[in-house]
Amino acid sequence: MVAHADPDPHRDAAEPCRACRGLANSFIRGLERTEHEGFGGGNTAWEEEKLSKYQHSETRLLEVLEGVCAPSDFTCHQLLERSEEHVEQWWFHERQQHPDFFQWLCVDRLMLCCPPGTYGPDCRPCAGGPRQPCSGNGQCDGDGTRRGTGLCVCSPGYGGPFCAECGDGYYEASRNKSHLVCAECYQACGRCTGPEDSSCLRCKRGWVLHEHRCIDIDECGTEMAHCRANQYCVNTEGSYECRDCSTACIGCMGAGPARCKKCNKGYWRDGAKCLDVDECASAEEPVCTGVQEVCENTEGSYRCVCAQGHIRRDGQCVEDKPPDAPEKGFFDDVTDDEVVVLQQMFFGVMICALATLAAKGDMVFTAIFIGAVAAMAGYWLSDRSDRVLDGFMKGR
Known part of the structure; x- marks a missing residue:
């Protein structure tokens, strides 16, 4: 697995030291990964004798450099291109005298970082000294970089320019020459000598001190409260x-x-x-004057709604019923099965008519034609035709 430098270009652009530290750490991981590798040839003894040992070879350096930056990490690639000569110099000439690659490259050569406990362009000591910045109870602004103010940003509970004191709402639980532990006061105390509610020295805003206790102020009973009109x-x-x-x-x-x-x-x-007020019951005159409108009381007011069985349509209350259906045509109730039967009967009538004409029997043709038409009309008008046709089609 190839180790890469930190791939976040936005963060690195804002913090050059972080980018250089990521590159240096990735380079060291590459050295660890290739620690036990060789040239891979068939005659290792000859290769080591003629081409120098792989451990200190240019081949190994190139293999390490190939995996230092992630493909999409533009900041790392840009920094590596800028420092390539320095890396080669360290690899071939400075490695033994300066084994700390990060210190040699990022602090001494590129001057992007400072030693821990220092900050700024000249690597000046942080507040509280470089050995224990901010007394170990906070962070030095710009620590280890060429930026920042060197001032302390204290951890919660600590204060003072060197974070060597307890902050508001905290008291000294223990202290020695090198270590301070601050614990939280009772919730109403701004300063205190212990955790009890009776050990307050000063109160937080909203309380008043009385015999080392903080008593809640009732702002609602004074002019301290400010609320809107309603x-x-x-x-x-x-x-x-x-x-x-x-x-x-x-x-x-x-x-x-x-x-x-x-x-x-x-x-x-x-x-x-x-x-x-029930406006619907108390009004002398009806408050809802629309046709089929009734009054409905609401909290603080009223509203006009349609009477039961009516709905509002186009601003007026009308009877709630479906719109009138259009009149049915003569053939609207005919089912698919009925159409099939009628088609068969019509086809039969036509066959009978043609057969009669072929026999040239006009009276016979007329009788058969009238009978067929009567049969069709009887079927068509019968209320029970569906049941008869169903039995007929199923052979019953």
Whole structure:
């Protein structure tokens, strides 16, 4: 399996050191992969004697370089082309004196990276020193790269310029010369001496300190709460919420229609409560004047709907029934089987007529023709013709 450098060109473009580190790591994996390989010829002893050992050969170097970059990794290929002479120099001349390929290529030659614990164009020490940047409790901005500010970004719970202090809401659980452990205070404490609710030194916003305890402030009972006109305030731990008044209210002091300051349109006050007005029952004149319209009360209003058995069509209420069906034609109820039988009977009549004409018996022809027509008419008009025909067709 061929090892490749990091194939994310967008990330590498933003961080040149990361791209170089990926190339160097892929190159080292290629060396490990070819560690025990040879030229593959029939006379290895002769090849090693005449062509130098495979371990230090140009052949091995080329095999490693072929697998360093993924085919689609443009950034890696571009960086490899830029540093190819440096790689060859390290392989043939610097390898023994400088075994750390990443340090030699990315830090010393291409100057894309810095040693750990340093940052910026000149590889200056990070805040807190290069041995333990940010006291081990955070990240140095730009650590190991030619970029950044060198300032500390502290881990949660830690603070100060070197992350050597406990942050807000945390206290020192243990400390020695090289190590600090910060633990979380009671939830209301901004600063504290321990985990108990009675060990607060300062409170978070929304609480007030009283005898080393943080007491929740009721913002709803003070002017600290700011809710919109048709909302009411609900106190929460350390804060408050604004919730919408009932639809029955114009302004309210709490939840429900019994806490309204004024009743909304469509409601009337009954003691302390705002109740819905039934416009359909209270109106002196009908409120729905359309034909076959009736009034239906809704919360705070009403609506006009069609009376039972009616639907609204083109803005008017009409009787809910299917549209009139067109009158049936004379042949609409004829089934396929009936058509077949009629065709057979018609064919038979025609044969009889032709046979009679051939015999030149006009009276006979007329009698037979009239009889056939009568039989067809009788079949056609009979209510039970389907059952008779079915038995006839099945030979019953």
